[in-house]
Every structure is written in C-alpha cells, then in structure tokens.
Amino acid sequence: MAQYFADIYETVSSVLKGMQITIKHIYRKPVTLQYPDERQVMPERYRGFVHNDMTKCDSCNICAKLCPVDCIYIEAEGKAKERMMTRYAIDYNKCIWCSLCTENCHTGSITMSHDYDHSVYDRKTLVYEFMDPADGLIPCHRATRVDMGWWVEEKKEKPKPKPPVEEKPAAEAAPAPEATPEAAPEAASETAPEVAPETDKPSDDKGAE
C-alpha cells in the first residue's frame, strides 16, 4: 500500500519535473538555422567544393596529375609561349575532397571553397567547367601571361641562388615587369616550387561561382 502511494508520488513529481524542463525550452531561442536564409559559418579549413580562380591558374597540370581519382580535366593547345589552356573542368562526381590539388598548387589558384550545397538533378551537371573557350583562352606561359596582363605568381626574394646547382639558362626567363627583378631563373613550372606556400592564399572567393 505504501508502495502504491510512493509510486503515485514519484509519477507526479517526475512528470512535473519533465514539464518544468520543457516549459524552459519554450522560452529558449531555437537552435534551428533557417538554412537557405542563414547559413552556418564553416570552419576555415573546411573542404567544400573545389574552386579554381581562372585568373591565377596557369595550367601547370600539377593538380590533374596529383588527383588520385583523376577528376580534374585540363586541356591545352600549342607549345611553349603559345600554349593556351582551352578547358579546365572538375568532375565532382569523382572528387573525393582530398585537397591534394590545393595543397600543391603553386599559384594558389585552386582552393577548397566553403560551398557545400550543390545538389543537382543530373549527374552530368556536376562536371563544372571553369572556363569557356569562347571568352578567350588562358595563357599558360609566364612570359605570355605577363605580356597579356594576367596574374603571375610573385617571386620571393631568395637570399642567394645556390652556386653548385647549375641550372640551364632559361630561355623563357623574361624579367617580369611588375614583379621584383629576379636574378634567379625561373624553375620549370612542372616541378613543384620549393618556395613556401603563398601567404596570400585567397580564401574570400567562396561565393565566386
């Protein structure tokens, strides 16, 4: 009999406790983010959709070569100074967001953006074309880029080029007019530059698409 009343007391008190908690939640600000209107601020190093800044890209192909799933398509035509990029596309069906491409981009053109909501109805539309050949091709060679007024990677002032390693006198080492005068010949663009990664890595172009 005592148990009976103890049970009733326990039920009533625990119900009241629960009701107290829920009424507090009514006055609490909802945690919901009204998604399309307000968005979560992504962490700085969030790996969203890969974005390539075409004004910086010089079609060096490093990203395409490093890509473990071969999702970056770069096509170019011409040789040496006339080499022009005709296509830069990323197939997000394949992309695994490993960020290998961005870590090794010597111009800092390819970055992981903070975009994540690109749902599509058709898989084919997940192949993003970053340039339209009709708008003009993009020069790949540094000298040509400088001549045509494209962005080129700034050279760091090296204390002294190492004497024992004799690099071939670069034929293409045209002095960059707007960059600092550089005595050191430019390394072939195919090799990964040993300079430190760019400090001005663009992180503010997430809404560029």
Place this chain on the structure above:
Amino acid sequence: MEALIALILKMPGTGDMSAQALHITAASTMAVLMFTVMALCAIVFTLMERKVAGFIQSRFGPMRTGRWHGWAQAVADMLKILGKEDIIPAEADKNLFTFAPILVLLGSLLAWVAIPWAPGFVAADLDLGLFYIFAVSSLVIIGVLMAGWASNNKWALYGAARGAAQMISYEIPLALATIPVIMYTGSLNTQDIVIAQQGGILNWFIFRDIFVFIAFWMYFIASIAETNRGPFDMPETESELVAGYHIEYTGMRFAFFFLAEYANLFLVSLIAVFVFLGGWWAPLPLLDFMPPALTFIIKGVMMVFLNMWVRWTLPRVRVDQLMHLCWKVMIPISLLCVVGSGILQMTTGQLN
C-alpha cells in the same frame, strides 16, 4: 438560444417572424457557427501544435508557408488533404468504412451543442447538459471501433481495440471527476454550472476545496486519454501500429478523423473550463471588460496549450500501464474526491 433569438429580433425586418421561424433561424445559425468554430479549431490547433512542439524541442516548427512564421501551413495541409485520392481498400467493409469517419465527427460535433459560450448563448440549454456531452462523446468510440474493424487491417484493428478499451475506461474517471462540481451546483445544466462560479478566481470550482482540485487533474488526465493524445495515444502509436485505426483512410475521410481529433481536444478543454475554471467569468475584476465568449475561448486555448505541453513532454505509456493507471489509480482517487468533497460540502452546509 434565447439570446440569439433576441439578437435576431433586433435586426430589421425580423419583427413579424413566427416563433417557429425564429427558432429555426437561430438553430441553423448556431449550427453553422458551431461547425465553423470546429473546422477552424482544427486548422488553428494543428498549427499551434506544430509550433508548440517546435519550441519545446528548441526549433521553430513550420516557418516558410505564407511567408510569416508559416501561418498558412495548416491551410495548405488542409487543401492538400482535400486533393488526395479517396481510396477504399478492396477487402474493406465498404459501408462501415465510409460511415465510420462520419460517426466520429458526429460524436464530437454533437457535444458542442451544450457548450455555454456566454450568458444565454448556448445552442441547446439542456437540463442534463453535462451528462449529454459525456453521452454523445461515446459515439466516437463506436466510430473508432467501426473504422478499425472495417479497414480489414490488423494494425487498424489493434488500434481500434486499444482505442475503444482506453476510451471506455477513461470515461469513468472523466465523469466521476465532475461529480463533486455537480454536487456543488445541484444541476447538470451547463449554464447553471458556470453561473455558480461567479465572482473572481476563488469562486471557481477548482479552488473551492482540495478534492475538487484533485478532481480537476483527474479530469485533465482522463481527457488526454479520451482524446487519444499525449502520453496516451495508444490507438495511434506510430512506432507500433503505423497510424492505428485510421491507417487505411485517405483524403477527406482522413480529414474527418483529423477534424474530430482536434475538435475533441478543444471540446474537452472547454468542458474543463466551464466545469472547473469558471467558464466565461474573468479571473480578476479588472478583466471584466472582456466579452464573456472571448474569456471562455482564451481559457479553452490555454487548456489546449496545457494538453500540447503534456503531449510533447511525456513519453508514451504501455497498454498495461495505461489500464493500470485508469482502473487502479484514477478511479479510486476520483471516487475519493467525490466522497471527500461530499463530506466537506455537508459539513460546511454547501451541499445542494
């Protein structure tokens, strides 16, 4: 009804109407009014339910339909449900299947007749008003059982059987809890019950004595079980019976069940208000300027809120726990309240 007839007589061109014509006009006006209120409360309370549920769970609820805080969500849902295909299962008992939702709706609609909205403003001023309300509410049980049986679906049948068992059981504490009040008033007339509570919050029956206070909570718990809501939604248990007795219903027929559910919710809240919480009387003298019907409805909506608050707080009980609660706890306590309140009224000389 008399108040309504007087109102009609004040209108131009109604002076020469016969008594019969006046009565029919008043009755049909009242019927239309009742049905509108009932249909409206389904729409308003679905939205309210979702909003309350949302805020209790620290989210917003519907936010986008109708631009401003999703106010049009319930309207959109209703329109959608009207556009749905009306399916009658091939193996179902067709006549029972079509009749069941109407019976459920009828059960809740009939009870609205005796609700005292304002002084003199009640569709049928019955001497046995409260008894009538509890009597016609039982029609819902038949409708639920009929729906579950006719669907020819085992989950629907389980749900209906549970629903019938639960609703029949909980009608006992529901009615028993109102008996102390009836002993105070000496009348089952709904108007009389409200009039007896005149004069501030302390004259409401809930605060008359401790036994009526307990009886009010007995009534409240039983009313939750009667409306198949909250922790007692055994007939619908989504996790076990998918949707219970209305599993096979679509479109308009489902809307009838839905309408009846929310009409019932408002109905039991209004009964709680006029039996225990002073009906149309304002709690404090400074609130007397409010129209009585508005006071009544506001109190009713607050009771509905209490119902929703309970529903979104407590987890569902088991069937045996449900029956245990009804037969072994609530009925003894309700009887104790009747006896205790009776003794108290006799000693203070208030018994009618």
